[in-house]
Amino acid sequence: MTQRQRLAKGGRIDRTRLLSFTFDGRSYKGYAGDTLASALMANGVSVLGRSFKYHRPRGLFGAGAEEPNAIVQLEEGPDTIPNLRATQVELYDGLMASSVNAWPGLDWDIGEINSLFSRVLPAGFYYKTFMWPASFWMKYEEVIRRAAGLGRCPEHPDPDTYDKMHAHCDVLVVGGGPAGLMAALTAGKAGARVILADEQTEFGGALLDRRNAIDGKPAADWVAAAVAELEAMEDVRLLPRTHAAGYYEHNFLTLLERKTDHLHPVARRRTPGPRQRLWKVRAAQVVLATGAIERPLVFADNDRPGVMLASAAQTYVNRYGVKPGSRAVVFTNNDSAYAAAMDLHDGGVDIAAVVDLRENPGGALVTEARGKGITVLDGRAVVATEGRKRVQAVDVAPLSADGRVAEGAHRRFECDLVLVSGGWNPAVHLFSHAGGKLSFEPDRAQFLPGTTPLPCRAAGSASGDIQLAQCLANGQKAGEVAAAANGFRRRGRLPGIPQCDDVAEGPMRHVWQVPGRKPAAQLKQFVDLQHDVTAADVHLAAREGYESVEHLKRYTTLGMGTDQGKTANINGLAIMAETLGRDIPGVGTTTFRPPYTPVTLGAMAGRDVGALADPVRRTPMHHWHETAGALFEDVGQWKRPWYYPKQGESMQDAVDRECLATRNAIGVLDATTLGKIDIQGPDAAELLNRVYTNAWSKLAVGRCRYGLMLGEDGMVMDDGVTTCLGENHYLMTTTTGNAARVMGWLEEWLQTEWPDLKVYLNSVSEYWATIAIAGPFARELLAELTDDIDVANEAFPFMSLRSGTVAGIPARVFRISFTGEVSFEINVPSTYGLAMWNAVMMAGEKYGITPFGTETMHVLRAEKGYIIVGQDTDGTITPGDLGMDWIVSKKKPDFIGKRSLSRQDTARSDRKQLVGLLTENPSEVLPEGGQIVAIVKDSPPMDMIGHVTSSYYSANLGRSIALALVKGGHDRLGKSVYVPLEGRTVKAKVSKTVFFDPEGERLNG
């Protein structure tokens, strides 16, 4: 293919660097400096996609972020990115792109049949058609998803790296057009730290697209000088290829810098550094010089390929040296399109006519265009367009004075290009993100930045200025004010504003819905091109009562595409306002939300992926567990051994073996991960009294006590053993996953409610390694390892602490038990953890010491009916529900949660209560989470009275056991309940929660 639409000269492309690329499998050539869009246009490719609902052929409509049609899938495999705007994809050699939403192909598209049936696809058709029955939706969905989807998600891991940067600055300028450059220059010269970000490859903004002169020279020269001056400033950071995605509270902005997106994937991988960088900028002052986006006109069949924004066509001619077509009709309601018409005319495009909605437009540009011999048809409208894959002709008719009828003789113009301009919408998106209020300017029908709670100001055309001289002056002012707000004042006189020749523009005429030759309901007057929302859809929404602008959006999907309605929103609002007989501000505008243009998930994740996604905590014995073949379970961020399978063992085999060994000989558990809080101070016991349900004042030094901690709502929050280490000194243990929460909870009470208590907390979870030995030989083993601790039952009673030397290592030994066996928890400083573990394993070998993991721990504790907070409780369970009233002090006047235990609701007798379940078939293990019913019906729904919280096969008991929360469970002892499962129902008997050694005789050995 040749670049047949390429002009012989001109444009900011590098004609010495010819690039090859493919689109939908066909090969094309372009130049460095092209976008994918300009290169496709140079090659004469008109149809770049299909519309979302009707699958009508669509071509380029814009030239930048506003593009609604030319949405492409870039590259393949792991490198693929969906839904990029071809207008923003920089061309590189070897680029591979394809159209989206064109199944099975661009030329022959099955979805176009939707066009013929479009009367059954009105606004809200999803809601109307697919509501009921639900099963139909499944069938529809299959077809609709395939026909209506946009791009495809990558299915492989992203091979590129992304990172994040946090930055502060005095002045952040968003947008590097004339106003932004002036603002950055002015603030930078005053000495402020400035960041200037612009979404394009090079700075200059609209100056790159037009033929303005500044100080008598091409504007590009001024841009180059300005950029050079900024680059020389030490405290100015220039970020090209960087778009501001979101503007948040307290002047926090996210910027996405595309560092290597413009390179071929292979070259990208050879380039050091990240592919994209997400900047998180806290700016003292923000200047929004984000420019304006041209507004289209809404007329019949305004979506044919070849219909495009006048400013876009101007960009293609001036910046990329491409002719968007051969013969153009310009359709406008304002003067700016005349500049586009003249630029195209000078570029060799035949301008068939300028069709102006206004009577006798008198602006200077109109006069200038007439002087070039361009035909101006005033007071007229384009009422129809012809052509399927490319516009071929338009019909023009005189417009009535009220703009509602186009009557009189139609005149047909053959053309392959229709340039439309309905005025300009300032890009107020960012201003609106962080709560800025917009004000409405009726003459140009613009929403302008109004008031904002933030130190932020708009400059240039983002603030409504149309003329270049105004933009430069406004930019300078914004830069000066922003710098001064930070205390940076200019030295000497303000430099003069660069000279440019502005021309006076005439007033606009707003005809929001240009009449056609048929009633609007029979026309396709597109408002939102990407989501195929027509003026008739907006009328329908109004008729059906969806008058609120937020309802309009959701009912019609107006503005909901990847372009977020950048070209559609104001026209949609205006048509709604007209339909309802209100003014535009009376209808309001939808809330703009981040991002301005999409941000990849890769950039948001940055380096926090894979092993770095979340910190991993390992115990000092972790390597030993790995070597022993342990499988691990994540508990919070900790890796805990789950079970230690031997060769050929299933999980159940391993757990059975570990359970039997612990009850019959000795087991050893790495219990390091338990939360540990060191509590010191004269009021330490008082703190414990207030946060635990039981009494603590009389706990003697060296003794341990189990405690249950409630929320103020009376619900169980945590449990654990606390030991009195000395006078005014305690060590609290918490569940592994709750350590930080409990620490925060205690701190909150101490700091906010009880600042009078003298208590100091320290998290010491990582300081100690904990090795729990349990089983009939535990005492003998400990005796072997220590010379200075008397391990006899009477000398070292249950629930007490002894300090001494174990295996030559200073240790705290706690005689506590989570298994119901004789058990000791040996605590040593973490660095000794592995040494102690090895010593225990070596000395324990002759007893058949068996390491066990969390699964065996769970089984053994369930055999004893010991709860696990968070598994057998869920934040709605009181101590009474657990049958643990024995631990709730009746004597203490108060503790956290006490009052709630006598609330009407917490005192109900039919609350869910913890019980044991014994299945009728002893080998049947109930699934945890299984729902429990008292009366079985043939099919759901059935009255559910509870659920299974813990369920295991107990090798020691030779049967299954389960714990469950059941309504009024304590009164159901001995009664049968049922657990209906897929295809069968399990019968079980309600039992007590202690299944093994109910008298607790084994605790003392």
Next chain:
Amino acid sequence: MLSIPCPWCGPRDETEYSYGGEAHIVRPEDPQALSDREWADYLFMRANTKGAHRERWVHSHGCRRWFNVERNTATNEIIAVYKMGESPPGDGTGGDGAP
């Protein structure tokens, strides 16, 4: 992303803090003396103010200290920051005289 000035550490990003809800809700001296309704008021009912709102924050990933913030919930403007136990500055209206 709010920027919250910790009274001990200075301005830091919101992600360093945790929110603690409405401030100046004092735990009743004798909860047992309260009716269920009064206790539920203390436990569950909050003002849900639009405008100047006194609330608690904790610098969880910093100094771990609790403090009070007066913030306009509509604009997120931070009107005042003061330590636990200190009296709130101003009249609680954000200074604009509105009730």
